[in-house]
Amino acid sequence: MSVVVVSGTGTEIGKTVATAAVAAAALAAGRTVAVLKPAQTGVGPQEAGDVAEVTRLAGSAVTGLELARYPEPLAPERAAARAGLPPVRPAEVAAAAERLDRDHDLVLVEGAGGLLVRFDSEGGTLADAARLLGAPVLLVVPAGLGTLNTAALTAEALAARGLRNLGLVVGSWPGSPDLAARCNLADLPLVSGAPLLGALPEAAGALEPAEFRTGAPGWLAPELGGTWSAGSFLETWG
Template identity: 35%
Template sequence: MGKALFITGTGTDIGKTYVTALIVKKLRDAGLNAGYYKAALSGAIPDENGRLQAGDALYVNKIANIGEKQENLVSYVYEEAVSPHLAAKINQHPIDFGRVAADFTRAKEKYDYLTMEGSGGIICPLRWDDTMHVGLDDLVKKLNLGVLIVADAGLGTINSTALTAEHLRARDIPIRGIILNHYIPGDIMQEDNARMITAMTGIAITAFVKKDDTDLNIDIAALKNLYE
């Protein structure tokens, strides 16, 4: 059984998938057996045959050169670009968390280092109906995962990152680190953001990712240590 790490963002469109791809690529470039998994993906685009293409998962698959089939990368794929719980409701196809747990375990058995990407922020609802109320944080707890937070380096990140860290701690979910995306070296505000995030959360910034980076600036041993 391999080790695993969960990647969450402080919100939507902060580059979580981009950073996740760099993480998996770094591991694979080092010769490690690294894979990717996502429970639910919304906003998929149909191909010419009408088959939904799991964009985020396929992007990581390509950048990290995993060579995995789409059905092994993500369990639930929805076309509507909305929260998974709403997409599931629209399609009358709710998430079966037994299936998710089985798919996750299968991926973890196949790969030594499995990176699981979330949907949006940590309290994103995955299923919210008459049967059950389940958020992303509930799934992370169920799978017993530690979390790496991906945040934008710009304006507003102190608040969103500190609140994400506070919620994870309230749920007793281990925080493995914080990566700042869209980082501009020498930018006085962004450098202060990094300092303030560490001061307010007690968590050192794990890595900085600049625009168009093709490699994650972190020692491979340090990256491996994020996985448990």
């Protein structure tokens, strides 16, 4: 894999921190990494966005690129329209990722919200960008009640578009998981048809960057450059 699209099954579920963890693990393995954010919403001109957060956590060796920024915390299409700014289109996202791919071992394309959030008035989405790139999609999911439905729906959307579901990462694993979260560890792969590839500890993004970088490989499976084992995790928490 050289380009991976990172999507969530919703918003505010740890997608940016998961992207940073994958980037940190790749850097620790000696790979060069770029992170592309097609559309940053809800952030002002001088504020730090998701790319800056990934760079802060994973390290300054990450090449970061943001294609567009819209101030209101809305879906990119609506945020662009309300700001009177041009939208980002899937072809632009794919072209930018391909340029980064020429000079990096791994390019992570982090979406905004879920897979089918609209970028433009033609209905272009992150899924369309993934299709143009021929890239697999890594899904970041919440741990608790309700995650099975959104994971299943997103997996169906990927399959309907002929996109590869690389696997799932739990964006924030609680220190004291409830029954639903523990059961979901076994059920998420069943409903999505994809492996569980990691679980980030709750508040991982609040760690000091050095501690984050040290811990990241232990939160991710070998497929993502880490040492985490789904079987061992399930034995502990399932």
